[in-house]
Every structure is written in C-alpha cells, then in structure tokens.
Amino acid sequence: MPIRCEIVSQDRMIFEGEADTVVLPGSEGEMGILPNHSPLLSTLDFGIIRVRYQGTEEAFTVAGGVVEIQPDIITVLADRAENVREIDIARAEAARERAEKYLTEGPPPDSDAYLRMDAALRRSKLRLDAVRRYRGISGPRSEISPMLEDKE
Numbered sequence: 001m002p003i004r005c006e007i008v009s010q011d012r013m014i015f016e017g018e019a020d021t022v023v024l025p026g027s028e029g030e031m032g033i034l035p036n037h038s039p040l041l042s043t044l045d046f047g048i049i050r051v052r053y054q055g056t057e058e059a060f061t062v063a064g065g066v067v068e069i070q071p072d073i074i075t076v077l078a079d080r081a082e083n084v085r086e087i088d089i090a091r092a093e094a095a096r097e098r099a100e101k102y103l104t105e106g107p108p109p110d111s112d113a114y115l116r117m118d119a120a121l122r123r124s125k126l127r128l129d130a131v132r133r134y135r136g137i138s139g140p141r142s143e144i145s146p147m148l149e150d151k152e
Helices: 089-105 112-134 141-151
Strands: 003-008 013-019 021-026 029-033 040-053 056-070 073-078 081-083
Touching (some): 013 081, 056 112
Antiparallel strands (some): 021 029, 056 081
C-alpha cells in the first residue's frame, strides 16, 4: 500500500501523488520514508527530494522548509521547491553568476543582502547539480546550456 505525498512551495502545489518511498534531505541528514512510517515533524535542508512509485522516480529540488510525516501521508511545506524536469538551466546559470559576482563585490559578509545572495547561490548550484544528475546532462556549469540545446 503506497503513501500519499504532497510537496507544496510558497506559491503552488509542486507534486501530489502516491509513493512507495520518499527520500528527503532532513536538516540532520537524509531520510527514507516508507508507508506506515511513525509520525514525525522535521525541518528540511537544501537538497533533493526523490519520490519513487512503481519503478519510476521523480526528483525535486528543495531549499528549506518542513515536512510532516504521518503513516499514510507526507506533507512537505517547502520554502522553495521545483521539479527537476522544469528547471530553466539558463535562468539558474544566470542566477549563479549574479550571486557569485555580488558576493565578491557586494556588501560585507554580515549584512542581510549578503546572506540573501549566499542563499541564492546555494539554490542555483543545487538546481544546476540536480539537472546534471537527474536529467543526464554533464560537464562544467558553463557548458550545461549548450548541451541541453543539443539534447532537445
């Protein structure tokens, strides 16, 4: 009997469906969840959520949030989340470049703007790494966009 899984970001439902297993990036390490799991509430770190159902797997990036696990449902309330198949590579690459430039030329490391850009850099790197890993696109970051165009 599968477990129901819902992944919700601040602006929309990212995934809703059944799962045989769900692997989550908990703040204390990776968690594998099966149907009939004990109730649990945990914070999430930056990472990949993997939802497996009947031999197929979907991957989602997540940048923080919380997860509530009940025996029959997993509810992820993500600060930011995205299906790896929907990641816009050019946009993620541009965000990475902007954040890197800002961090080298911008305000001191103790400012709020610096912390926001650091988080943006972590998100963009996570998105680009997820594309390479789950969409089979390899190579240095600067070469990802042309490689994707060749595959389509």
